[in-house]
Amino acid sequence: MSTTTKPVKTTARPARSLAILALVLITLTGLAFIQSATAVRLGLDLRGGTSVTLQPRIAPGENGKVTNEAIDQAVSIIRQRVNSLGVAESEVAAQGSGTNRQIVISVPGDTGRRVVELVGQTAELRFRQVLATAASTGAADPAATPATGVSAEVNAKFAALDCTKAENLQGSGSDAPGDTIVACDRAGGAKYILAPAEVLGRQISKASAGLDAQSGSAWYVSLTFNGEGTAAFGAITSRVTSLAPPLNQVAIVLDGLVVSAPRINEAIPSGSAQITGSFTQLEAQDLANVLKYGALPLAFDRGEVQQVSPTLGADQLNAGLLAGGLGLGLVLLYSLLYYRGLGLVTVGSLAIAGSLVYLLFLLLGKWIGFTLTLAGIAGAIVAIGVTADSFIIYFERIRDEVREGRSLRTAVETGWSRARRTILVADFVSIIAAVLLYFFAVGGVRGFAFTLGLTTLVDLVVVFAFTKPIVTILAKMNFFASGHPLSGLSAKSTGTLPVAGEA
């Protein structure tokens, strides 16, 4: 074989490979402890919960493209809303790439319909006149001066609003444009009573952050309105600019939270405005982004909604574990019956592979938020077969070499040099399959692909660092070398005449 190096030389250090493997296992275990990763993170299909996949498209009557920035903006808006449910470990993430991205929302537990309704609404940026404002100190503030021209009900709400509470800072998506509303500042430092919306986010045509050329340090945000927006913004600015504070402020509200509430210094009929203040570069850019994308010219097609009750989740988990146990048991039984002593190597190798995979599940859960789904469990179970296949390829190769008349110690090495290549090629094909599945697929399929790829890699590690070294060591033992009937390498099982223990 052209790739074969002198195989006899590679025999040398089985103990070293085993030591390295042991070190890796100990390190991973240690890491799991240090990171307190003690349980595999389960997907919603295994513990119950709701997942919604949204597919963004351009809203009817809007131009433009579904850009990455717009999707990121949508993800952060939806995340704020989902967090308002107060369910731990909720997740909102964009999946896929390019124009073909989806937003996947996963919320564990029994929240079902609420999640679906919450994420379905489109957030919109709106400009509203400030009617009253107060610092939010924490405790409700019944002494707050009631704002004039506002119903008692809204005033009461305003007094009761506590913007230091996290749940009030997460956006509700329930700020109807025609209502007078109470709202918190995004940072939670102030609260407002706001008039009905007069300018809408989609009436902004451009927004950008800029640096004042004269001072060289003052950041500002400039924005330009379209025709409709120019008229609306001109009207609101010319009306409020002469009013007393805080009535001369216009709040920029996104998803029920005040992003900024600049004071209007003059009527702006031209359709282009500047917001100045003591912005840092980051603040200015953030505000510009909100203005640009907060309008969300995106609508969402609800691609898929999946609600799994905790009962079904538990059933699926149990079924997955049962199938895994059963499959593993059968593979071990078959290996032991067929390969006898060598079957024990399979048992050991699968045990090592199992621990490696489990540790990686734990750690990847911590590091990259890996969650184990039902499809993922299926991938891992299928991988038991792939992993055991590598051992069989090697064992059958050893037998072939013994049939050629080699001694076991030699056969173990020459057999390895050939089996190694076969295993590498075959595993590489598996990995291609896993990678392609991962990139082309959505949702549950990805979980399957991920575990399949991961376990195939683990298979390679185990075959090289455990199975081969162990077989080398065993080959030196009399039990195997002399072809004991139970060793799996007897003359009867290889179908050869007995061979001598040494060449």
Place this chain on the structure above:
Amino acid sequence: MSKLSGLGGRLYRGETSIEIIGRRRRWYAVSAVFVLLSLGALSIQGLHLGIEFKGGSSFTVTKVGASVEDARAAVASAGVPGEAIVQTVGSDKVRVQTGALNTLQNNAVQDALAAKFSVPVESIDTQIVGPSWGKEITRKALYGLFGFLIFVMLYLAMAFEPKMAVAAIAAVVHDVFITVGIYALVGFDVTPATVIGFLTILGYSLYDTVVVFDKIRENTRTITATSKSTYSQATNLAVNQTIVRSINTSIIALLPVGSILFVGAGLLGAGTLKDLSLALFIGLAVGTYSSIFIAPPVLAQLREREPAMRALAKRVNGRGAPAGVTTPAPAHSNERRGPRNQPKRKHRK
């Protein structure tokens, strides 16, 4: 068990030989029949696509004693347009599948079912798939399939020989056709989980084929120098030498998949596990067959057309060695072809 091992030894030395390459017409015929049946089933019955591809809603109520009639009545009372499919799943579940519904209609069905069976709305397992989503999934599945075939073909062409890649892909396409055909014929539901199953089979089927081809390549490396056997004979020996291994790897691969199928279909009734493992189970069985009976004969046929191999066949037959492509290599000739006698190995030790 040890009988199989003993057989492995005899097959390895060529004492016992199963004629595979020579009888290729027979295997091709068997496969052709299956492929035609599959095409027939596909064109007449078509695939039974799950709601994930068409768009639609699926509601599963878990309640001991829940009846199909009650569920039907509940759905009817919710005023949902179109025909709903209602079936029992496992021992204590009823599943309702409808066409694509809007949010209000979905909520109405949930409420009606919850009221009918007096269970909380949250306990109803629901899956709602938008119609455009199904197209997306289908498109991606097809991309995955073609992407995989192209990548693997390139890889195998580099790692082995271009003709091996062609033969391997022919076997894979054969597997996909027959597996899909079985799905059309029996009318199993095709879901995204099934598609993953299909794609995984491709990997598996190739795994087996790779093992066989590796041996073929080894046996045929010095073939033109020794003039002991034709390409077909050497290939046949290689297949025989790896047949025990192929059977073993397939059994080992089928055991866990069978477990998933058993648990998924038996205990859960339906869903990801069943769909995935059923596709895998059928595909694995077909894949094992093709890696032995389709890929090697196709390869042999492709290679035998090369002038060098034709000349070799002439030399081998002219010598009065066992004539004809159909005759297996005799036992003794194996000794000369054995790896021990390859020039390179002499330097070892």
